[in-house]
Amino acid sequence: MKPQLLLHICCAPCATHVVELLGLDFEVYGFFYNPNIHPEEEYRRRLEAMRRHGKAVGLKWEEGPYEPGRWFSFVEGYEEEPEGGARCPICYRLRLEEAARRAAEVGFGYFATTLTVGPTKKAGVINPIGRELGFKYGLTFVGGDFKKEDGFKHSVRLSRKFGLYRQDYCGCIFSLNGLSGRSAGVRPANPDLARSGARVGHSLGFHLFL
Numbered sequence: 782m783k784p785q786l787l788l789h790i791c792c793a794p795c796a797t798h799v800v801e802l803l804g805l806d807f808e809v810y811g812f813f814y815n816p817n818i819h820p821e822e823e824y825r826r827r828l829e830a831m832r833r834h835g836k837a838v839g840l841k842w843e844e845g846p847y848e849p850g851r852w853f854s855f856v857e858g859y860e861e862e863p864e865g866g867a868r869c870p871i872c873y874r875l876r877l878e879e880a881a882r883r884a885a886e887v888g889f890g891y892f893a894t895t896l897t898v899g900p901t902k903k904a905g906v907i908n909p910i911g912r913e914l915g916f917k918y919g920l921t922f923v924g925g926d927f928k929k930e931d932g933f934k935h936s937v938r939l940s941r942k943f944g945l946y947r948q949d950y951c952g953c954i955f956s957l958n959g960l961s962g963r964s965a966g967v968r969p970a971n972p973d974l975a976r977s978g979a980r981v982g983h984s985l986g987f988h989l990f991l
């Protein structure tokens with residue numbers, strides 16, 4: 782029997798390749814936890830793509846809480862950072878820590894993330910965070926640079942095959958602003974909600990999709 786691994790999924794397109802690859806050695810369970818995504822309609826769009834992918838490949842996965850307020854409180858003071866700057870490791874850590882916490886909670890020995898599929902996502906930044914969290918939660922972090930060996934290209938091919946929505950910005954409001962050419966520092970539509978720490982949508986815990 783293969784060991785169980787909880788895979789943090791940043792989006793369905795990135796998950797396609799990594800689920801296939803890690804599925805060779807592990808029993809993979811997905812964990813979609815992305816409070817960075819803005820606005821909420823975009824979050825719903827990416828979640829829908831996840832549902833589609835999960836169904837297409839028979840992946841067991843669950844959605845963590847959508848809690849943008851928590852995300853905004855973590856990155857406060859880093860609003861002006863460019864994509865790939867000092868805000869991103871904080872964003873990675875928040876998402877990976879929730880995955881590690883969840884993996885430990887359900888008794889898995891391994892966890893990983895799809896984040897390194899992204900062409901601009903640096904494995905040298907992400908993997909040390911994963912290893913550190915693995916140590917903290919008593920898990921083994923399965924690191925890698927999943928964009929390599931045509932991993933990213935493969936994810937694009939699989940996304941087309943499954944008809945998945947592919948976003949054109951990283952996820953947060955600041956990366957969205959960068960895309961549209963507007964100045965950084967634009968606040969979310971509902972800053973009170975965003976900064977309150979409120980857990981939007983799934984305050985009762987986790988939802989398992991089988």
Ligand code: SF4
Nearest residue numbers: 869872951952953956
């Ligand atoms: S640019 Fe992407 S990785 Fe960086 S903080 Fe925004 S959502 Fe997170």
